[in-house]
Amino acid sequence: MQISLKQLVYFIAVAEAGSISRALASLDVAQSVVTEAIKKLEESLGTQLFNRHARGMVLTHAGHQFLRHAHEVLAALRNAEQAIRERPDTMTGRLNLGVSSLVTAYYLPYLLDRFERVFPGVEVLLVEDRRGYIEHLLINGELDVAIMNVSSVDKQALETRTLLRAPWRVWLPSNHPLLKQEAVALEELQGERLLVLKNDELDEVTQQVHRLCGYPKITVRTESIEAMRSLVAVGIGVAVLPHLMYRPWSLEGDRLESRPITGELPRLEIGVAWRKGSELSETARQFLVIVGEHSRLHQYTEELA
Numbered sequence: 001m002q003i004s005l006k007q008l009v010y011f012i013a014v015a016e017a018g019s020i021s022r023a024l025a026s027l028d029v030a031q032s033v034v035t036e037a038i039k040k041l042e043e044s045l046g047t048q049l050f051n052r053h054a055r056g057m058v059l060t061h062a063g064h065q066f067l068r069h070a071h072e073v074l075a076a077l078r079n080a081e082q083a084i085r086e087r088p089d090t091m092t093g094r095l096n097l098g099v100s101s102l103v104t105a106y107y108l109p110y111l112l113d114r115f116e117r118v119f120p121g122v123e124v125l126l127v128e129d130r131r132g133y134i135e136h137l138l139i140n141g142e143l144d145v146a147i148m149n150v151s152s153v154d155k156q157a158l159e160t161r162t163l164l165r166a167p168w169r170v171w172l173p174s175n176h177p178l179l180k181q182e183a184v185a186l187e188e189l190q191g192e193r194l195l196v197l198k199n200d201e202l203d204e205v206t207q208q209v210h211r212l213c214g215y216p217k218i219t220v221r222t223e224s225i226e227a228m229r230s231l232v233a234v235g236i237g238v239a240v241l242p243h244l245m246y247r248p249w250s251l252e253g254d255r256l257e258s259r260p261i262t263g264e265l266p267r268l269e270i271g272v273a274w275r276k277g278s279e280l281s282e283t284a285r286q287f288l289v290i291v292g293e294h295s296r297l298h299q300y301t302e303e304l305a
Contacts, residue, residue: 002110003044005077008070010037011049015067019056043248076293081118092121095283098134098146099126102201105225106244107147107163107270115290122283131201138275144284147291149201150271158273163291165267166244168205169258171228173235176257183260186212186240193219193237197228202242205266209240212263232256242268 010027013034017023020034027034042049049063059067095115099108116124127134127143131153137143139157150160170184178184186209194216196206210216219237222228225245232239233254246258272291274280280288 003041004037005074007037007041008074010034011041012067012070012074014038014050014057015059015063018058022056080289080293091119091283091286093281093283094123094125095281095287096125096142096144097127097287098137098143098148099128100131100134100146100148100201101128102149102199103147103270104128111147111291115287118290119283119286122286135273138273141275141278144281145272145274145287147270147272149268150273151266151269152204153273157276159276160271160273161288161292162269162271164244164270166242166270167267168209168240168261168265169243169246170261171232171239171241171246172257172259173232173238174255174257175235176238178259179257181259183262185262187214189238189240190214190216193217195219195228195231195237195239196221197225197239197241198223202268205268206240208265213240226251229256230254244268244270 010023010029010033013023013027014020017025020031020038023034024031038050045062045066047062048060049066050057051060112124112126116122127137129137131148134143134146134148135153135158138146139154147163150162153160170178170189172178178188190213192213194210194213196218198221210218220227220231222231228239228241229247230250230252231237233250233252233256240261243258248257249255272288274284
């Protein structure tokens with residue numbers, strides 16, 4: 001789930017004005033643009049932010065909750081930009097950044113775009129690989145920092161900072177009987193055909209899921225998340241995956257749904273890691289600042305998930 005800054009700006013304007021038409025006085029865009037942005041924001045969050053009526057729009061309970069966080073996110077970003085602009089020098093240098101494949105598609109693009117806009121003079125050299133190899137490069141000093149699943153890294157050799165914790169959910173085709181329930185117990189999947197995403201950062205919890213499901217029949221193992229969405233959407237099977245990866249549509253345009261899991265599963269911890277005891281470069285320290293501010297938005301959206 002990704003939320004743009006424009007969606008936050010439009011949401012705050014509508015919330016404060018009480019209607020889209022009144023909000024347009026402070027927004028230099030067409031009404032249809034704001035309407036579509038609010039609609040997509042609600043779809044991304046999976047909750048209704050406004051109650052619509054003839055005289056305007058009133059925030060729901062979730063809307064009030066999200067408004068507070070939206071103000072904090074924009075304020076934090078403004079403060080970060082102002083601090084950077086006030087620097088007497090222009091940051092230059094190189095950042096050697098490692099990422100695991102899990103992070104590349106779901107977290108990295110927006111974070112990297114943010115960092116490069118704030119520090120256009122910094123050259124980012126990116127290495128994507130399996131988590132074990134990224135750890136090896138960090139310990140050897142070949143990388144400055146890395147973003148990956150930090151729940152089981154070598155804490156004796158690496159410092160880590162958790163950025164977000166993503167819960168696991170059951171992915172279901174749109175006509176599945178379990179969608180009548182608010183949440184699904186893993187034991188209820190015993191008779192289902194299970195689809196498995198092959199990823200070294202998910203293996204430990206995936207094995208736990210299999211055990212709790214009673215070791216159901218595994219129909220497909222794939223490294224492609226897009227294939228996983230397509231297979232679930234057309235009813236080939238069900239999947240248990242982090243909510244961070246969920247999208248409601250396959251590439252073919254078929255719908256899939258998700259439900260929370262009852263019981264305890266360890267959340268996927270996406271975080272930043274660097275070699276313990278090493279002195280971080282200025283570019284790496286500034287990257288950690290940008291990462292920290294960027295992660296706030298993802299943490300807030302997980303609260304509403």
